[in-house]
Amino acid sequence: MKIVSSILPPEALREEVQKGFPQAEFLFYKGIETAGESFYDAEIFITYGEDLTEEHIHKSKKLKWIMVMSAGMDEMPFKACKEKGILVTNARGIHKIPMAEFALGTMLGHVKQMAALARNERDEVWDRKLPMEELRGKTLLVLGIGAIGGEIARLAKCFGMNVAGVNRSGKDAAGGDRIYSISQLSEILPKADFFVSVLPSTVETRFLLKKEHFAAMKDSAVFINIGRGDLVEEEVLLSVLKTDQISHAYLDVFANEPLPKAHPFWKMENVTVTPHLSSITKNYLPRSFEIFKHNLHTYIKNNKDYINVIDLERGY
Amino acid sequence: MKIVSSILPPEALREEVQKGFPQAEFLFYKGIETAGESFYDAEIFITYGEDLTEEHIHKSKKLKWIMVMSAGMDEMPFKACKEKGILVTNARGIHKIPMAEFALGTMLGHVKQMAALARNERDEVWDRKLPMEELRGKTLLVLGIGAIGGEIARLAKCFGMNVAGVNRSGKDAAGGDRIYSISQLSEILPKADFFVSVLPSTVETRFLLKKEHFAAMKDSAVFINIGRGDLVEEEVLLSVLKTDQISHAYLDVFANEPLPKAHPFWKMENVTVTPHLSSITKNYLPRSFEIFKHNLHTYIKNNKDYINVIDLERGY
Numbered sequence: 001m002k003i004v005s006s007i008l009p010p011e012a013l014r015e016e017v018q019k020g021f022p023q024a025e026f027l028f029y030k031g032i033e034t035a036g037e038s039f040y041d042a043e044i045f046i047t048y049g050e051d052l053t054e055e056h057i058h059k060s061k062k063l064k065w066i067m068v069m070s071a072g073m074d075e076m077p078f079k080a081c082k083e084k085g086i087l088v089t090n091a092r093g094i095h096k097i098p099m100a101e102f103a104l105g106t107m108l109g110h111v112k113q114m115a116a117l118a119r120n121e122r123d124e125v126w127d128r129k130l131p132m133e134e135l136r137g138k139t140l141l142v143l144g145i146g147a148i149g150g151e152i153a154r155l156a157k158c159f160g161m162n163v164a165g166v167n168r169s170g171k172d173a174a175g176g177d178r179i180y181s182i183s184q185l186s187e188i189l190p191k192a193d194f195f196v197s198v199l200p201s202t203v204e205t206r207f208l209l210k211k212e213h214f215a216a217m218k219d220s221a222v223f224i225n226i227g228r229g230d231l232v233e234e235e236v237l238l239s240v241l242k243t244d245q246i247s248h249a250y251l252d253v254f255a256n257e258p259l260p261k262a263h264p265f266w267k268m269e270n271v272t273v274t275p276h277l278s279s280i281t282k283n284y285l286p287r288s289f290e291i292f293k294h295n296l297h298t299y300i301k302n303n304k305d306y307i308n309v310i311d312l313e314r315g316y
Numbered sequence: 317m318k319i320v321s322s323i324l325p326p327e328a329l330r331e332e333v334q335k336g337f338p339q340a341e342f343l344f345y346k347g348i349e350t351a352g353e354s355f356y357d358a359e360i361f362i363t364y365g366e367d368l369t370e371e372h373i374h375k376s377k378k379l380k381w382i383m384v385m386s387a388g389m390d391e392m393p394f395k396a397c398k399e400k401g402i403l404v405t406n407a408r409g410i411h412k413i414p415m416a417e418f419a420l421g422t423m424l425g426h427v428k429q430m431a432a433l434a435r436n437e438r439d440e441v442w443d444r445k446l447p448m449e450e451l452r453g454k455t456l457l458v459l460g461i462g463a464i465g466g467e468i469a470r471l472a473k474c475f476g477m478n479v480a481g482v483n484r485s486g487k488d489a490a491g492g493d494r495i496y497s498i499s500q501l502s503e504i505l506p507k508a509d510f511f512v513s514v515l516p517s518t519v520e521t522r523f524l525l526k527k528e529h530f531a532a533m534k535d536s537a538v539f540i541n542i543g544r545g546d547l548v549e550e551e552v553l554l555s556v557l558k559t560d561q562i563s564h565a566y567l568d569v570f571a572n573e574p575l576p577k578a579h580p581f582w583k584m585e586n587v588t589v590t591p592h593l594s595s596i597t598k599n600y601l602p603r604s605f606e607i608f609k610h611n612l613h614t615y616i617k618n619n620k621d622y623i624n625v626i627d628l629e630r631g632y
Contacts, residue, residue: 101424101451118434155474
């Protein structure tokens with residue numbers, strides 16, 4: 001059983017994976033080009049999902065299963081995989097821990113005045129009069145209450161926050177105290193202290209939040225976007241923030257990334273810019289390989305117990 | 317029933333308290349000097365505990381109960397209170413929420429590289445290569461695992477951290493996975509990623525952490541002190557940090573406060589200075605008055621159901 005990977009993990013992780021499956025021959029390469037001809041005999045292929053073409057799939061001789069170590073799969077040649085009956089699984093779900101920690105860290109940083117404290121430290125100023133607040137008792141609205149949003153909701157509830165969620169259906173999901181549908185948004189907007197969006201970019205979510213939604217929020221509201229930059233039209237968000245309609249925006253995602261030099265967001269007092277890294281973590285590969293190992297056991301036993309099987313028709 | 321307060325809360329809170337007890341006459345003053353003669357007829361006195369002298373107690377005519385809206389009571393004339401059989405209660409326990417949130421915010425800020433992200437934002441640098449980590453799976457040692465430490469432990473466990481605690485006895489307390497006594501400290505020092513101290517200043521805790529304790533910690537260890545500044549001799553901590561024996565110290569408390577201008581801690585790269593405000597919160601007075609109201613109901617009903625009765629012999 002030949003397993004080719006176009007991802008080259010650190011040695012310790014490679015050894016651990018190989019040791020768990022002595023019957024398999026693992027070949028790890030940095031990039032599919034480095035793998036060269038080796039790819040075409042692989043029975044199993046491990047990839048970030050950005051390097052496979054239709055030609056790769058068509059020319060492959062023994063390929064049965066592709067493990068995509070990512071959640072985004074926009075560049076996967078699903079049609080060719082389907083034609084050749086190749087199983088595709090991915091690493092969906094491994095973003096929830098880093099993203100939820102990032103969201104909570106951002107909210108705590110806000111109530112604990114971390115930015116002002118850092119400025120005071122730089123100026124050697126001892127000021128105990130900062131308006132220190134708490135998460136406890138505050139209301140959080142999570143936009144997109146799936147796996148990631150649910151983990152954010154769970155942690156927020158540990159802190160004694162009131163949590164509401166928004167999803168497509170408005171049906172109850174785990175974690176949120178109350179779930180609203182997108183069309184019911186106006187009910188909850190005036191009540192929330194924090195808004196965290198983890199929404200992906202889809203036809204439904206593109207420019208979903210409009211001027212009037214922000215107008216309905218509290219003046220003290222905090223907007224945190226760790227989903228996708230096209231949730232709000234940039235001009236709308238700029239205008240909302242320039243006129244102080246809300247208190248602060250923490251933006252990890254943007255319409256154009258990297259955020260261009262000299263973009264007004266960089267210098268605005270009530271905007272905090274981070275470079276689309278809420279999901280980044282040193283544990284990314286170890287955690288993806290946990291899913292891979294589970295699925296490889298399943299593959300070897302030839303049963304149905306796979307994690308994250310992709311429907312090749314729908315593409316997710 | 318005359319109730320005098322040397323604390324002047326905001327009007328809304330004063331009204332709420334008065335409304336709850338129509339049978340009582342409340343007189344709120346800003347400072348005991350402003351109360352003047354009014355103090356001497358009070359049956360109940362509300363104070364931060366820093367304004368009462370023995371003379372006040374001796375000259376008081378009807379004083380039965382003092383509610384101290386604080387946890388520290390170093391300046392309370394306990395002997396005189398005991399002689400006159402005056403009940404003393406305090407607001408112990410209200411620090412746990414702000415302090416635990418501050419501790420978690422600090423740990424999350426550390427793993428999520430918030431300081432580096434803020435520097436990059438200032439310089440308009442989009443850098444996604446920062447070593448983003450997680451709290452999940454990391455080990456936290458809480459020094460002083462009482463009410464505050466227990467709340468820190470509870471939250472840390474919500475994040476999937478391994479939590480150990482240190483207290484005087486080494487006996488199990490709520491919240492920690494394993495409790496060590498102070499003498500067993502060397503066992504756990506090499507295992508922890510984060511050290512959070514909430515220890516008060518006592519004969520036993522003064523200069524408790526020594527050079528050799530820091531030497532036993534991981535190079536990557538993070539030390540967070542929100543207890544008291546005399547837990548470590550300042551020269552020891554300076555030397556530990558100058559020689560990078562640990563990764564970072566977050567210091568909210570110091571031997572001398574305010575931390576003097578030009579003190580090396582202000583500018584050290586691996587030290588973050590905050591001005592002793594981990595326990596500060598807008599909710600301080602409302603929460604203290606919740607305890608007061610409970611105790612006033614108890615006082616009126618003349619039963620034993622008081623919260624936080626002080627042993628006047630021991631002083632806590």
